Amino acid sequence: EVQLVESGGGLVKPGGSLRLSCAASGFTFSFYTMNWVRQAPGEGLEWVSSISPNGDYMYYAVSVKGRFTISRDNAKNSLYLEMNSLRVEDTAVYYCARRRTDSSGWYEFDYWGQGSLVTVS
C-alpha cells in the first residue's frame, strides 16, 4: 500500500524557516517524480514544487521560487521542502504527492499524503 506521511509543520514567524519531510513507503520511491502541493485555509489547491526521480531536475511555482528548496533522499525514501523567508501568505496545509511517472513522461498526482499544516504568524 502506497503511503506518504508528512511531518515538520508548525507555527513560525514571518521571515522564519521550516523544513517539511515526507516519508514514503509501499512503492519504489526512486522511480517517481515527487511533489509538494499546498492549500491555504478555505482555499483551493496550489502546486508548489516538483523533483525528478533522481533529483536532477526541480521545478517551482513563481510564488515560492528563490525561497523554497525541494530535495529528496532516495536511500531514505524521503522528500523534503526547505522553506525560508516565510510569509503570512505561505500559511497552508502542505501535501506531499506522488506523480505517476513512466519512460514517456510525468502525469497526474496519483497518491497524496494527509498534509502538514504550516502557519506563518
Place this chain on the structure above:
Amino acid sequence: EIVMTQSPATLSVSPGERATLSCRASQSVSNKLAWYQQRPGQAPRLLIYGASTRATGIPARFSGGGSGTEFTLTISSLQSEDFAVYYCQQYNIWPLTFGGGTKVE
C-alpha cells in the same frame, strides 16, 4: 500560465441525481487533465486522469470527457459520499495548475 476555470462554483443536487461539472483551460492541454475529489478534512483523491480514464478503485458512476480546452466530470447518480469539492488540474505545461474547485452540495 494556463488558467483553469471551473463552473459552477457550487452545485446543489439531490442524492440519486446526475451532476455535471465543467472545467475550461485558457489554452489547449490536450488530454492531460485530471480530476480530484476532496472531502472535508481529507486529502485530495485522484478520480480521473487522461481526461477520461478512471483511477484505480473509482466507481463507474464517475466519468470524464473532453479534450483541448473543454472538459466535464459527470457523476451519474450521486451517493451521499460524493458530496465534496472537485478540482480539475492540467499537467501538460509547467506550471501545473488547478481549477478553483466546484463544491457539490
